[in-house]
Amino acid sequence: MSEDIKRILKLLEDGKINSDQASDLIDAVKEEKAVTHTSINDKNLKINVLKEGKKKVNFSIPLRFAKAIMKATGKLPVKVHGVKEMDLTVLKQAIESGTGGKVLDFNTDEGHFVEMIIE
Numbered sequence: 001m002s003e004d005i006k007r008i009l010k011l012l013e014d015g016k017i018n019s020d021q022a023s024d025l026i027d028a029v030k031e032e033k034a035v036t037h038t039s040i041n042d043k044n045l046k047i048n049v050l051k052e053g054k055k056k057v058n059f060s061i062p063l064r065f066a067k068a069i070m071k072a073t074g075k076l077p078v079k080v081h082g083v084k085e086m087d088l089t090v091l092k093q094a095i096e097s098g099t100g101g102k103v104l105d106f107n108t109d110e111g112h113f114v115e116m117i118i119e
Contacts (some may be wrong), residue, residue: 104116
């Protein structure tokens, strides 16, 4: 079993997605593997959260996995405390295209600085 499918099953087990979403994700992963996009397959989506200039969180997921999650659910399974609503159109477009570099950065209500980078 591939690592991507294991991650999807873990999301299902943790209750972060339902069975229909898991099925869509697995289909998307299989579809993505059938079409080889070297540039996307080799990149990661990194999410860094800083408070007072120091890293509090450093989270990284393969870009192809982020793309499959976004395709199936329309969002990433990441919640940032202090951010109620956010337009992820720019992030979605960057994930789809595999564009590298800093995609988004913002400050939360709790004083955290969050940056999302594709590398």
